[in-house]
Amino acid sequence: MLPRVRAMIRLLTLQASYTYERLQGIGIAAAQEPLLEPLGKDSPRAREARVRSAEYFNAHPFLAGIAVGALSRAELDGEDGNRILRLRTALSGPLGALGDQMFWAGIVPALMGIALVASALGRGLEVIVGTVIGYNIWRILITGWGLRFGLAHGMKVAGELAHSRLRQLAVGVGALGAFVIGAAIPWVGLWLLGGSGRSMVAMVLLVSGGFGVGLATIRRPLPVPVITLGAGLAVLLWYWSRS
Amino acid sequence: MSELPITALILWATIAGLDLASVLQGLLNRPLVAGGIAGGLIGDPVAGLAIGGSLELFALDVLPVGSARYPDYGAATVAAVAYGAGQPWPSALGLSVLVGLALGLVGGWTAVVHRRANARALRRLSPALERGDAGVPLRLHLIGLAGDLVRSGGLALLGLGMVLGLLQLPRIGPAAGQALTVVTVAGGLVAMIGGALRRAGTVRRMAWLGAGLAAGALSLGLR
Numbered sequence: 001m002l003p004r005v006r007a008m009i010r011l012l013t014l015q016a017s018y019t020y021e022r023l024q025g026i027g028i029a030a031a032q033e034p035l036l037e038p039l040g041k042d043s044p045r046a047r048e049a050r051v052r053s054a055e056y057f058n059a060h061p062f063l064a065g066i067a068v069g070a071l072s073r074a075e076l077d078g079e080d081g082n083r084i085l086r087l088r089t090a091l092s093g094p095l096g097a098l099g100d101q102m103f104w105a106g107i108v109p110a111l112m113g114i115a116l117v118a119s120a121l122g123r124g125l126e127v128i129v130g131t132v133i134g135y136n137i138w139r140i141l142i143t144g145w146g147l148r149f150g151l152a153h154g155m156k157v158a159g160e161l162a163h164s165r166l167r168q169l170a171v172g173v174g175a176l177g178a179f180v181i182g183a184a185i186p187w188v189g190l191w192l193l194g195g196s197g198r199s200m201v202a203m204v205l206l207v208s209g210g211f212g213v214g215l216a217t218i219r220r221p222l223p224v225p226v227i228t229l230g231a232g233l234a235v236l237l238w239y240w241s242r243s
Numbered sequence: 244m245s246e247l248p249i250t251a252l253i254l255w256a257t258i259a260g261l262d263l264a265s266v267l268q269g270l271l272n273r274p275l276v277a278g279g280i281a282g283g284l285i286g287d288p289v290a291g292l293a294i295g296g297s298l299e300l301f302a303l304d305v306l307p308v309g310s311a312r313y314p315d316y317g318a319a320t321v322a323a324v325a326y327g328a329g330q331p332w333p334s335a336l337g338l339s340v341l342v343g344l345a346l347g348l349v350g351g352w353t354a355v356v357h358r359r360a361n362a363r364a365l366r367r368l369s370p371a372l373e374r375g376d377a378g379v380p381l382r383l384h385l386i387g388l389a390g391d392l393v394r395s396g397g398l399a400l401l402g403l404g405m406v407l408g409l410l411q412l413p414r415i416g417p418a419a420g421q422a423l424t425v426v427t428v429a430g431g432l433v434a435m436i437g438g439a440l441r442r443a444g445t446v447r448r449m450a451w452l453g454a455g456l457a458a459g460a461l462s463l464g465l466r
Contacts, residue, residue, distance in 0.1 A: 010381075012266065012267055013266050013384070015264040015268075016264075016265035016384055016391055017361050017365075017383050017384040017386070017387030017388075018265075019361045019362040020310050020358055020359075021362055021365070022365070026365065026383045026387070027387075030384035032380075033377070033378075033381055041377050046375065047374065047375025048375060050375040050379075050380070051372070051373060053380070054372055054379075054380055058309055061268060096308070100306070100308050104306050104307060104308065104442075105306070105442045108270070108273075109303060109439070109442065112273060112275060112299060112302075115276075116296055116299060117459075119279070119293075120296075124288070124292040124296075125279050125282075125288050125292065128276050128279045128280075131270065131276075132269065132271065132276055135269060135270050136267065136270070139267065139268070139269055174442075174448060175451045176451075177442070178439065178442070178443050178448045178449070178452040178455060179452070179454060179455035179458070181439045181452065182439065182451070182452040182453060182455020182456035182458070183456065183458045183462070184455075185432070185436065185439075185456055186460045186463045187459055187462075188296065188300065188435070189428070189432055190463065192293065192297055192336070192424075192428045192431070193425070193428055202425065206428065206429050206432050207436070209433070210429075210432040210433045211440075213433050213436075214433065214436040214437035214439075214440040217437060218437070218440055218441055221304070221437060222437070224301065224304060224434040224437065225301050225314060225347065225348060225430070225434070226348070227430065228301075228341075228344060228430030228431075228434075229341060229344050229348075231426050231430065232337065232338075232340075232344075232423050232427060235419065235422050236415070236419065236423070239415065239416070239418070239419035239422070
């Protein structure tokens, strides 16, 4: 199998070897290994490159291919080891922030908001299947693009990244995610509360309360799942004690 | 319960668990997706979507960045749907969601255990890694992958086993069921809105969130 294809497959499982010490470091090293094969198996250069490739690293997993490509290109070009490590450190934060903004705060909430509204309208399953297929095709394409982008630009990747349209795209999808989630809130509330007139009043009260609590705890988030579990168990105990 | 496609559910819950962080991260772990597909497998997609949709509200509060610790709702949602399917969902929804929340928290803890197991493997192979021996990163990576397969499969078995046990207990009455549904939907909306406000961060995005809310309310009114 072609080294790039093997690197690509390993990138799709990047976080399987995640640790709290090196975060994605081992995953990055596993993805870089096929790309470093031209350096040989036992040469000092190959060994040094493999040691560097397993150092601490953390970025958004979908954009980590950019780092894998760029770092591998730099190793193959014989760049100084310290410069390569500096590039590694320099890429970690921006690729994390950019990807988090684009995917976790933008695309994923937007897609889930659309799927929630579709479910409320009775078309959930079709929309979900279509969304998952489309999202995964795009996820694979962007990982492959990142790998090619990194391999093409090597040590110059940070500068090239600054000129790419990814940043503008991230801002745009962030706004889209916020809008879609906002639009989904009333639909979801009414759907899950049953859709009666009484549900409308309950939904308005719950959404207003939700915004109140959300704004009051914006800096110190509450453990909502734990609180909900506790409240649910209290309700169960109350009913059992009465029956 | 014997009518439930147990093997298919265990397989699907395991796949959903792997998708949390180790493999692809292609939305399969999202409760709405995991629940919708589980409902389809059981033959009750409406309950699957409602239970998955409710748990999705909690998942929308999670930002899986860096080394953050968060619940794993994949296998948890499959188990919750297996419990709630075939019942009138306005009264079964609440208890099913509580099952999902509890298992999701257990799942989050197992993800931490998995990462610590990865660290132990890393320490064991550290001398070879520091020498730059070929194949060591891949070996560690495969150990991690196998570990997450065990974790996800174990969660799937635990979740569906728990559901088998719960199904032997007498069902709660409709009044208690509906009260639980209100409690869990309220919790879900608080989580969803809190998550949206935190993700928005800037005034500009909060304005987009407000505009979306107004558009949603308007479209609901015009329906």
